Amino acid sequence: MSSLRNRYSWGGFELGPSQRHTLKTAIDCVGRGLHSGVEARLRLVPAPAGSGIVFHRTDLDQRIPACYDHVSDTRLCTVVSLPGHPEISVGTIEHLMAALMANQIDDLTIEVNGPELPILDGSASPYIFLIQSAGIAEHGGDRNFIEVLRPVRVENDEAFAEFRPHGAGAYGALGLDLSLAIDFPSSAIGRQAFSISLTPESFARDLASARTFTLACEIEALKKAGLAKGGSLANAIVVEGTKVVNPEGLRWQDEFVRHKLLDVVGDLALAGAPLVGRFIGNRTGHALNNRLLHALFADAANYRVTGTAFAGTPLQLQAAAATL
Ligand SMILES: [Zn+2]
Incomplete structure (x- = not known):
């Protein structure tokens, strides 16, 4: 990948590309939301350097920054909304956000004409396909990094x-190493x-x-609560006791923890x-993932922001981006 030519030096380590990225061209797809069941058109649109990742509800003509401080619901998926306006929201953003972060996309407008992103096949793979089909462009400006200090x-x-600071060991190319354990009573998942x-x-x-996955015994309760209206075996693994209901089985034996990660x-x-x-x-x-970000940014001694694009806290970065 050409972007790896430009790397950011950190204490003698090479961290990752220092140039900001967006997509080379706009790209779109259509699909149903997992919880709302509503069909939505999603369009990923290149955005100016420094503008950050921003959702645009095209049906309401409202913009919502993709910021931890805008998360309004975490019960079954991650929802961001305009502060004080819970009805102006976008839900099930986490799979797309993961694909963008992993592909080092810093600036992008995510247009969607409804309250929830398409679930597609329940993974981030279709989003990777969209990103790679559109292509990734360096477009100037330095990346900021948020380093965990304690x-x-x-x-x-x-x-x-x-969160822990990096030790003396080697960094991953993006500077973030992750470990996760899960433990479910269902023997098909287990620890x-x-x-x-x-x-x-x-x-x-x-x-x-x-x-994504769900337990068969929970589906009825979800539907009664008005959720999982778009759920099917085409976009979720369904587990019933010792077995996986989906006829095609699992993509990995530990697909569950991989999805949680x-x-x-x-x-x-x-x-x-x-x-x-x-x-x-x-x-x-x-919920806990979001609380962790709030805890990190609650004390300025926990982290520092590097890079020259903007100075300040992450929220100030978002505020700066929102004015572009
Ligand atoms: Zn998920």
């Missing part, structure tokens, strides 16, 4: 999510763990195709700039 941890019973150094290649190879990448993409550090999670979900 451990930050959030917990909920046995579940936890934690699984997975670790990855995030790069475009490792994400595409090891995480992107992992599909994909979700983590997507949720952490809302930091507003690439993270440099380690993530360690146990049974974490969208």
Whole structure:
């Protein structure tokens, strides 16, 4: 990938490309939302350097920055909305956000004409296909990086999510290493763990195709709650006790933890700039992932922002981007 020519030097380590990226051209797709069941047209549109990733609800003509501070719901997917306007929102953003972060896309307008992104096949693989079909362009301006300086941890019973600074070891190309463990009573899932150094290649190879999943016993409750209206075996793994209901089976034996890690990448993409550090999670979900970002940015001693594009905290970066 040509972008790897421009790398950012950090304490003697080569971190990743320093040039900001967008797509070479606009690209779109159509599909149903997992929870709303509503068909939506999604269009990824190149955006100016420094503008960040911004959702544009074209049916309402409202823009919502892809920022952790705009997350309004994390029950079954990650939803961002305009502060004070929960009806102006976009849901199930995490798979697309993961694909964008892994492919080092800094600036993009995500147009969607409804309240939820298409679920497609339940993984990030179709989004990788769209990004690669459109092509990735360097378009000037330096990338900012957010370096974790000291451990930050959030917990909920046995579940936890934690950032740690990088030790002296080698960094992944994007500067973010992740480890996650999950534990489900269903024996088809059980206890699984997975670790990855995030790069475009490792994400595409090891995480992107992992599909979302649900337990058969929960589907009825979800539908009664008005959720999972667009769910089917074409876009989710359904687990019933010891077996996987989908006739085609699993893409990996540990597809479940890989998908949960994909979700983590997507949720952490809302930091507003690439993270440099380690993530360690146990049974974490969208709520805890978002709480971890809030905890990181709650104390300026926890992190520092590098790069010359903008100075300031991530929220100030977002504010600067929103004015472009
Ligand atoms: Zn997911």
